[in-house]
Amino acid sequence: MTRLSINTPRLISEINQLATFSDAPAPAVTRILYSDQDQAARVWLRQRILDAGLTMREDALGNLFARLIGSDPTLPAVGTGSHIDAIPHSGKYDGVVGVLGGLEAIRALQEAGIKPKRSIELVMFTAEEPTRFGIGCLGSRAMAGTLKPAELLAMTDSDGANLDDLRKGAGFTQSLDTVQLSPETYSSFIELHIEQGPRLERDKLQIGIVTSIAAPATLRVVLHGDGGHAGATLMPGRRDALVAASEIVQDVERAAHESGSPDAVATVGLLQVHPGAVNSIPSKVTLEIDIRDTRLDSRDGMVDRVLAKIEEVCERRKIGRDVEVLNRDDPCQSGPHIIKAAESVTQELGYSYKKLVSRAYHDTLFMAQLCPTAMIFVPSENGYSHRPEEYTTDEEIARGVEVLALTMAKLANE
Amino acid sequence: MTRLSINTPRLISEINQLATFSDAPAPAVTRILYSDQDQAARVWLRQRILDAGLTMREDALGNLFARLIGSDPTLPAVGTGSHIDAIPHSGKYDGVVGVLGGLEAIRALQEAGIKPKRSIELVMFTAEEPTRFGIGCLGSRAMAGTLKPAELLAMTDSDGANLDDLRKGAGFTQSLDTVQLSPETYSSFIELHIEQGPRLERDKLQIGIVTSIAAPATLRVVLHGDGGHAGATLMPGRRDALVAASEIVQDVERAAHESGSPDAVATVGLLQVHPGAVNSIPSKVTLEIDIRDTRLDSRDGMVDRVLAKIEEVCERRKIGRDVEVLNRDDPCQSGPHIIKAAESVTQELGYSYKKLVSRAYHDTLFMAQLCPTAMIFVPSENGYSHRPEEYTTDEEIARGVEVLALTMAKLANE
Numbered sequence: 001m002t003r004l005s006i007n008t009p010r011l012i013s014e015i016n017q018l019a020t021f022s023d024a025p026a027p028a029v030t031r032i033l034y035s036d037q038d039q040a041a042r043v044w045l046r047q048r049i050l051d052a053g054l055t056m057r058e059d060a061l062g063n064l065f066a067r068l069i070g071s072d073p074t075l076p077a078v079g080t081g082s083h084i085d086a087i088p089h090s091g092k093y094d095g096v097v098g099v100l101g102g103l104e105a106i107r108a109l110q111e112a113g114i115k116p117k118r119s120i121e122l123v124m125f126t127a128e129e130p131t132r133f134g135i136g137c138l139g140s141r142a143m144a145g146t147l148k149p150a151e152l153l154a155m156t157d158s159d160g161a162n163l164d165d166l167r168k169g170a171g172f173t174q175s176l177d178t179v180q181l182s183p184e185t186y187s188s189f190i191e192l193h194i195e196q197g198p199r200l201e202r203d204k205l206q207i208g209i210v211t212s213i214a215a216p217a218t219l220r221v222v223l224h225g226d227g228g229h230a231g232a233t234l235m236p237g238r239r240d241a242l243v244a245a246s247e248i249v250q251d252v253e254r255a256a257h258e259s260g261s262p263d264a265v266a267t268v269g270l271l272q273v274h275p276g277a278v279n280s281i282p283s284k285v286t287l288e289i290d291i292r293d294t295r296l297d298s299r300d301g302m303v304d305r306v307l308a309k310i311e312e313v314c315e316r317r318k319i320g321r322d323v324e325v326l327n328r329d330d331p332c333q334s335g336p337h338i339i340k341a342a343e344s345v346t347q348e349l350g351y352s353y354k355k356l357v358s359r360a361y362h363d364t365l366f367m368a369q370l371c372p373t374a375m376i377f378v379p380s381e382n383g384y385s386h387r388p389e390e391y392t393t394d395e396e397i398a399r400g401v402e403v404l405a406l407t408m409a410k411l412a413n414e
Numbered sequence: 415m416t417r418l419s420i421n422t423p424r425l426i427s428e429i430n431q432l433a434t435f436s437d438a439p440a441p442a443v444t445r446i447l448y449s450d451q452d453q454a455a456r457v458w459l460r461q462r463i464l465d466a467g468l469t470m471r472e473d474a475l476g477n478l479f480a481r482l483i484g485s486d487p488t489l490p491a492v493g494t495g496s497h498i499d500a501i502p503h504s505g506k507y508d509g510v511v512g513v514l515g516g517l518e519a520i521r522a523l524q525e526a527g528i529k530p531k532r533s534i535e536l537v538m539f540t541a542e543e544p545t546r547f548g549i550g551c552l553g554s555r556a557m558a559g560t561l562k563p564a565e566l567l568a569m570t571d572s573d574g575a576n577l578d579d580l581r582k583g584a585g586f587t588q589s590l591d592t593v594q595l596s597p598e599t600y601s602s603f604i605e606l607h608i609e610q611g612p613r614l615e616r617d618k619l620q621i622g623i624v625t626s627i628a629a630p631a632t633l634r635v636v637l638h639g640d641g642g643h644a645g646a647t648l649m650p651g652r653r654d655a656l657v658a659a660s661e662i663v664q665d666v667e668r669a670a671h672e673s674g675s676p677d678a679v680a681t682v683g684l685l686q687v688h689p690g691a692v693n694s695i696p697s698k699v700t701l702e703i704d705i706r707d708t709r710l711d712s713r714d715g716m717v718d719r720v721l722a723k724i725e726e727v728c729e730r731r732k733i734g735r736d737v738e739v740l741n742r743d744d745p746c747q748s749g750p751h752i753i754k755a756a757e758s759v760t761q762e763l764g765y766s767y768k769k770l771v772s773r774a775y776h777d778t779l780f781m782a783q784l785c786p787t788a789m790i791f792v793p794s795e796n797g798y799s800h801r802p803e804e805y806t807t808d809e810e811i812a813r814g815v816e817v818l819a820l821t822m823a824k825l826a827n828e
Contacts, residue, residue: 087689087691087693087694088689088690088691088694089641089688089689090689090694094643129691129693130691130692130693131691134692136692136693195646196643196645196646197643197646197647197648214645216645218692227503227800227801228797228798228799228800228801229508229610229611229774229799229800230679230681230683230704230706230800231610231628231630231679231704231706231773231774231775232609232610232611232772232773232774232797232799233611233679233797234611234676234677234679234773235667235670235671235678235679235680240667240681242663242682242685243663243664243667243682245660245663246659246660246661246663246664247660247664249656249657249659249660250657250660250661250664253649253654253657256649257649262648263648264649265644265645265647265648265649266649267644267654267692267693267694267695268656268657268696269644269687269690269691269692269693269694269695269696270687270690270691270692271656271685271687271690271696272687272690273683273684273685273686274503275501275502275503275504275800275801276502276683276684276685276686277501277502277543277544277545277683277684277800278544278548278632278683278684278702278703278704279501279543279544279550279681279683279704279775279800280501280502280504280681280683280800280801281681281683281800282682282683282685283801288692289692290644290645290692290693292644292645359645359646359648360643360645360646361645361693383642383646383647384642385642385643385646386641386642386643386644386689386691386693386694386695387641387642387689387694387697
């Protein structure tokens with residue numbers, strides 16, 4: 001097998017450069033969809049792609065496609081990619097390793113003089129993170145057609161700004177009808193990502209090959225109580241939205257503990273109090289709840305239990321509620337031939353590895369509706385992710401890029 | 415007794431004009447200390463005071479003093495006043511009725527040709543609400559000397575902006591050493607205010623005469639847990655700051671219910687989650703807790719119970735914490751001669767009334783450290799306050815102004 005030369009210093013320097021486009025002080029990274037920093041990061045990324053001599057297009061949501069043309073451009077391509085948006089106060093590797101690592105993989109193939117039969121295409125997905133619109137994988141959902149143009153047109157952020165206005169303001173003015181991809185676009189899709197968990201590090205392994213992605217569900221709950229002066233309104237007549245919310249927060253934790261599933265996780269990551277003054281009774285609370293498991297029945301059992309608890313608490317406390325299930329997606333299984341290709345490349349390179357389940361949510365979950373998929377993981381120090389301390393060594397990233405490049409080369413000649 | 419002519423249309427028009435200086439859409443009012451809207455409201459108020467021909471001064475924090483000079487200007491004055499700052503999404507009467515009603519009371523005395531012996535002084539206190547600096551009655555605390563210049567210099571808002579820079583930027587550039595008043599400034603102080611509770615309305619009474627103010631305590635608690643990806647971090651190792659916070663919210667409510675005191679109230683009005691993304695475990699939560707009772711021992715019992723609960727939860731969940739008792743003030747008793755004066759005026763006017771305790775926190779609590787004080791309450795529809803629905807009828811406001819004016823005239827001739 002050809003060994004590739006991965007230009008690790010170039011790649012790491014690019015990861016560090018991209019981290020400077022941020023609304024949080026380093027080492028934290030905050031990069032929200034269509035923000036000034038996101039726009040500046042996109043300008044910078046386009047230049048890297050043009051420097052690599054790739055063909056580029058962007059769709060009506062800002063999903064970006066960079067293609068190395070194969071010797072038979074009529075064949076479905078091999079896809080790779082990830083995202084560059086970052087939740088508030090997170091780190092510099094989540095998503096970015098799959099975008100800049102994917103670019104480096106393509107450059108390594110070019111520099112080794114490898115000319116694949118199928119084209120190889122890097123995708124930078126718009127908004128894998130749910131920060132702005134409350135739904136993860138916005139770009140890939142739309143590409144897969146599970147999020148329709150009419151639904152996109154109806155979406156607003158928490159300030160009431162319209163997705164359609166925002167994306168046009170960011171320069172993506174085409175019709176939203178053009179975002180959905182045909183199933184003939186890709187023959188396979190493979191995403192490089194940091195593990196965001198401690199398993200590879202704990203087992204001292206270099207590479208993870210993802211066999212399935214856990215099924216996430218997201219709820220948004222708005223509780224409507226009664227406000228008033230915290231000093232003058234006596235306890236008996238109160239309808240305090242925050243005390244109701246705190247019962248729900250407790251139950252979300254218990255739902256995971258009592259599910260009986262070791263992979264069950266349930267989290268209230270967002271809780272906003274209105275009006276939010278020390279001497280004012282909370283009249284409105286917004287919660288966003290994230291519930292996952294590798295088993296669909298267990299995940300749905302937790303969702304149903306939490307929904308029932310919300311009803312019980314709100315009935316007892318006379319609290320109004322708007323409950324939305326923002327998504328309740330099915331798990332996905334990786335394509336056996338991609339697992340096999342990645343596994344044989346990893347073995348030939350002599351890297352230690354294991355096959356594992358991804359408990360985190362990725363664009364690959366939606367790409368799986370278009371073509372066979374898989375993912376390659378590299379270790380995360382202490383399992384940290386979505387925080388400034390997120391870290392993967394330069395060598396570990398380079399190994400992931402090498403496995404990705406050679407797996408894509410193999411798939412591109414099938 | 416002279417009956418006064420209260421110019422109710424003028425007063426109500428002014429209350430409505432002042433409500434337009436707001437960072438929230440009407441009918442909600444949001445007016446934060448030293449914000450552009452607060453500054454614009456101050457410009458407008460100065461003009462009303464100058465139009466009334468009063469002598470005006472402002473101190474180094476923006477406390478504003480408007481004086482009707484008495485026939486013996488060397489005597490301590492009779493004071494009245496309240497505040498015009500408004501917590502987010504509150505109403506247009508809280509505080510404002512005491513400032514514009516106090517101004518109308520002075521104008522009514524002028525227009526009736528009454529020349530009091532003592533001067534009568536209207537005070538507009540800076541920041542009675544704790545919104546910006548987390549402490550209520552900023553201006554009156556400083557005037558009473560319970561908040562020292564060195565403490566003021568150390569204060570910052572939640573964005574890290576310095577109180578000293580902000581007040582200078584707002585045009586109040588004198589030395590902070592000049593804010594504290596001498597006990598000889600006032601012979602008595604009497605504040606007109608909406609009740610912010612349902613008692614007068616329920617008993618169909620027109621006037622409340624406040625005999626004491628309940629003792630408030632405020633805690634600020636910052637919980638430090640561990641962040642991470644909500645999908646990839648399994649439950650057993652988690653240190654989720656929000657789940658810990660939700661136990662504390664529950665206990666704050668229970669503390670009031672289990673205190674055995676019918677006047678006990680305990681509220682978590684502010685709770686902020688960091689980083690605040692649906693797929694991120696909360697690593698930091700800030701809570702502000704407000705605990706009050708008319709009995710000091712009961713109030714302190716609740717504070718101690720909540721402090722103990724915070725320790726217990728944080729030990730069990732391995733959560734770091736910074737706990738600050740921002741204030742823990744003593745209740746105040748009204749001056750018997752002021753109660754007597756207000757009571758006899760109210761009786762002579764033929765208005766129905768009762769004597770009652772104020773469960774809400776007012777600048778009068780701190781003025782009581784300088785001179786004898788009391789308060790006059792007018793009814794609040796449904797007891798609502800700190801919300802857009804706050805409402806007191808024009809006639810009820812006018813009755814309160816009439817009682818205030820004649821009580822001040824009586825006190826000013828003592």
